[in-house]
Amino acid sequence: MGILSNCSFVLGPPNGWKFREKYQNNSSKCFLCGELLSKRRRLISKDKLGKLNFVIRACYDGRKSNGNDDKGMHGERENKENSNLATMASSEKKSDDSSDNSPASISSRPPTMSPVGPAYSNFQVDSFKLMELLGPEKVDPADVKVIKEKLFGYSTFWVTREEPFGDLGEGILFLGNIRGKKEDVFAKLQSQLSEIMGDKYNLFMVEEPNSEGEDPRGGPRVSFGLLRKEVSEPEQTTLWQYVIALLLFLLTIGSSVELGIASQINRLPPEIVKYFTDPDVIEPPDMQLLFPFVDSALPLAYGVLGIQLFHEVGHFLAAFPRNVKLSIPYFIPNITLGSFGAITQFKSILPDRKAKVDISLAGPFAGAALSLSMFAVGLLLSSNPDVKGDFVQVPSTLFQGSLFLGLISRAVLGYKAMHAATVSIHPLVIAGWCGLTTSAFNLLPVGCLDGGRAMQGAFGTNTLMASGLATYTLLGLGVLGGPLSFPWGLYVLICQRAPEKPCLNDVTEVGTWRKAVVTVAIVLVVLTLLPVWDELAEELGIGLVTSF
Numbered sequence: 001m002g003i004l005s006n007c008s009f010v011l012g013p014p015n016g017w018k019f020r021e022k023y024q025n026n027s028s029k030c031f032l033c034g035e036l037l038s039k040r041r042r043l044i045s046k047d048k049l050g051k052l053n054f055v056i057r058a059c060y061d062g063r064k065s066n067g068n069d070d071k072g073m074h075g076e077r078e079n080k081e082n083s084n085l086a087t088m089a090s091s092e093k094k095s096d097d098s099s100d101n102s103p104a105s106i107s108s109r110p111p112t113m114s115p116v117g118p119a120y121s122n123f124q125v126d127s128f129k130l131m132e133l134l135g136p137e138k139v140d141p142a143d144v145k146v147i148k149e150k151l152f153g154y155s156t157f158w159v160t161r162e163e164p165f166g167d168l169g170e171g172i173l174f175l176g177n178i179r180g181k182k183e184d185v186f187a188k189l190q191s192q193l194s195e196i197m198g199d200k201y202n203l204f205m206v207e208e209p210n211s212e213g214e215d216p217r218g219g220p221r222v223s224f225g226l227l228r229k230e231v232s233e234p235e236q237t238t239l240w241q242y243v244i245a246l247l248l249f250l251l252t253i254g255s256s257v258e259l260g261i262a263s264q265i266n267r268l269p270p271e272i273v274k275y276f277t278d279p280d281v282i283e284p285p286d287m288q289l290l291f292p293f294v295d296s297a298l299p300l301a302y303g304v305l306g307i308q309l310f311h312e313v314g315h316f317l318a319a320f321p322r323n324v325k326l327s328i329p330y331f332i333p334n335i336t337l338g339s340f341g342a343i344t345q346f347k348s349i350l351p352d353r354k355a356k357v358d359i360s361l362a363g364p365f366a367g368a369a370l371s372l373s374m375f376a377v378g379l380l381l382s383s384n385p386d387v388k389g390d391f392v393q394v395p396s397t398l399f400q401g402s403l404f405l406g407l408i409s410r411a412v413l414g415y416k417a418m419h420a421a422t423v424s425i426h427p428l429v430i431a432g433w434c435g436l437t438t439s440a441f442n443l444l445p446v447g448c449l450d451g452g453r454a455m456q457g458a459f460g461t462n463t464l465m466a467s468g469l470a471t472y473t474l475l476g477l478g479v480l481g482g483p484l485s486f487p488w489g490l491y492v493l494i495c496q497r498a499p500e501k502p503c504l505n506d507v508t509e510v511g512t513w514r515k516a517v518v519t520v521a522i523v524l525v526v527l528t529l530l531p532v533w534d535e536l537a538e539e540l541g542i543g544l545v546t547s548f
Helices: 021-027 031-044 068-098 123-134 141-150 182-197 239-262 270-277 287-322 353-382 385-390 396-401 403-413 427-442 450-459 461-476 482-495 512-529 534-540
Strands: 007-011 054-059 157-165 171-178 201-207 222-228 330-334 338-343 392-395 422-425
Touching (some): 182 201, 239 287, 239 330, 239 338, 239 427, 270 287, 287 338, 287 427, 338 427, 353 422, 353 427, 353 450, 353 512, 392 396, 403 427, 403 534, 422 427, 427 482, 427 512, 450 461, 450 512, 461 482
Antiparallel strands (some): 007 054, 157 171, 171 222, 330 338, 392 422
């Protein structure tokens, strides 16, 4: 940090790069200057991205000079530098005065700061300027002027004012009055923007922030956001991300096999069971004893993995006809359910909220359909004594983990089979149970989960924030998910807490039937993740409750 405080940068002339040869050698001593030079070369290779012009000043070695001659030379050099910089600033000011006036909020350059005085020795100031220079490229003021003159007008959208737009204010939000049907005006503006600017910018239709009333034509007041294409579109998947996804998938295979082995707990050697269930046992047993049980664990592992892959196929099938690109799935291993599902990112901007709802629901609906089929077939096979050799013994308390699934199991297996310490079931029941539970967790209306995206698309971001707060509260209290509530809530907070970015058309409603589907899905999620309390379990005969 000591070196950074001695490194300064100032704005150069607006018409090109200025770089002094004597600074080039000194820049290698400072990481900050090296990063700026790397940024400079990268931006120059792009179209019109050389607008962030700056001159890298001298990078001092951070040591104080002891000789008076050195101080004199340093002072003389500093005065000369300040004189040159003052001349540059003066010429730039004259150039700005003679040019057309542009709003300050759409300037693509950071504000000019005086190089004279102790401010440049402050690390915070230098860091702020570094963030400005290396941050996302802002909208060109000249392009904004052209867009206002040629794109907007009295027949489409009458602009009254402008505000910053985007996460870091790198875009422009045009506020005003729309002069026609929202969808028709937006389609016309998109077509005209492509003709005027090519593929340089993306146009977003969003609800007007802090609007005091609705649009006279009905619905919320709208505004239009403008962002550079390279800033607004998601980054493409890198090689390292493919490597990470592969490693996570291999770990998920391992956790699914482990689930299959754990389901045979009544057959495992006693020393293995004692090691995993007794916290006082420290010395690990011979793990080779588990090898004979791997083959019998594979069917359950295949079932769990098949459900997760079917989930992802549902996402891709829904995204393909809408020309929406998805990232490779990052599977999350879990030893209790085999997998917590996968993180799948959007790699292109969604066209509208309908696409967001449909793509988000397609995955969990596909996984839940396959899981429910396995669960139902497994329950039917569990009632057939001819396949008794394939059964596994599970604690009856397992069925108390879900009100919805527990009631279905009680209806199929009957009171006598369920009202016992252990229940004999087919492995397909476990695979279906785990798949339905994972699908329910992913449909919770919070953050960037499938349920959160669907809630955001159907009811808006404000509703998502309210449902997210309620979900976190229920998970924190253990009301939903039982013993899995804490690890799942922690996973969401770390990986999936942020809501999805807006669609190109983030205003048009999704329709009544989509809202109804999302609502019914959330109700089923709550019933699936809601445990059966002891009194109700004893009354319904779900498991054997020994004490209250």
